[in-house]
Amino acid sequence: MKKITSLLFCFLVLSAFSQSKSTGDISLGSNFTANFTLNNDTSKVTLVLSGPSDRWFGLGLGVQSGFGMQDGDVLVYTTALSDRNYVGYAAPATDSSQNWSTVSNTVATGVRTLTLERDLTNSDSNDFQLPYASTNSIDLAWARSGSISTSLANHGGNRGFASGTFSTLGVEDFSLNATSIYPNPASGAFYIKTRTNLSKVKLYNQTGSLVKTIDVMDDAREVTVDVNGMQSGVYLLELQNDSEKSWKKVIVN
Template sequence: MKKITILLFALVCVKGFSQSKTTGVINLTSNMTANFTLNNTTSKVTLVLTGPSDRWFALGLDVVQFFNMSSGDVVVYTTSLNDRNYVGTVAPAIDASQDWTTMSNNVNTTTGIRTLTLERALTNSDTNDFQLPYASTNSINVAWARSSFASTSLANHGGANRGFATGTFTTLGTEDFSLNATSIFPNPSSGEFSIKTKTNLSKVNVYSQTGALVKTIEVADDSNEVELKVSGLQSGVYFLELQNDSEKSWKKVIIN
């Protein structure tokens, strides 16, 4: 019965956040994606960017096909994230103001994919940054590039290792204060997760894909923030059963 319950709840769609809109996942190439979410309540943009873990990769914001690279906003990952701007066909110059914050940086050792969760204000006074005012931003053009071989030193990316894409923003639903609106990050992770809810949380049960109970955490004082640490587990998919006095919710996490 537990296995069936897990599978049913794993298919439930989570309601969106208040005054937010997202592009969803923009597929750039075989191992690069981008996902922008604009939040009018916090005045922040969240960018989830994936790319190869063994070389540099970059994403230019509001860049159209056949642009001349004379100017523009770009984030580049080498051994760390850099906020940069285009100055021609040479390597993008590092911006004097580093406005992106790296919220998480995880590598899946099986697939070789790095996942970055980045955050920045929607608008600021930095003339090198592409501004994203919530009300008027309905789409975004991006250019992507990556090294053609394993290297974190910026150099020519090779003709096949760059391209262009457009993301269209879709408004999310009304704010959800139930356990369904719980956020878990980083995800995937090596086994350490931060759980944040918009309501109280009493207990967290961790289950394997086969329905086996792995761990139970009793949450002190019905807090809405919990640090979950599960060590020694095999890589794979696990389900978290979140509970309080009035409801339950299920979340999927990945341990790499």
């Protein structure tokens, strides 16, 4: 009985931590991807959307192949993100309620990467709803300008369809080891995003010389590191807080 109880306890603990599921990167064409993560604990969906930095691009949610743009939820990036809905062959109409927030917006080597967030479900009839328990896959329609332009217009045949399947993520790592560095390689600046408090960042060059020290205010979890004027090459990051230390590598172009 004790063994069964212990196994049940372990299962419940693991289940409690496994409250996120993700599609991984869904390919939408050259330099164009979407990655959805649903978090049941926060009731949020995170979308990492990457597309060309020199033109507008759009993503329709819950849209199957053969879709004729008569209706549906769509996100469009021109010079800023807008939450819209398909109304036919005209430009998608802007929703009165803009429910997606932009967490980050970075450009590197011709690719714009947007990290976006929204509630899994809401009362907006124009939004595609993503209830955690019943959302196991998603169909997508995508489009982008056929030429360099941020003015929303006909996609010129640059469109397509894709789908993704959600897989439950394992126990999340909330240590400094799970820190994300992006973009990497970096030019001008890069960003450090942690899942725990960060108090200090030290940057070393390949010879081991200390190049820069950053004291992080208020134990923040996101830090911007300016690398303007630094020589190109591989650098080592030392990340610190009160209880641990971790090392990451970043390439500066």
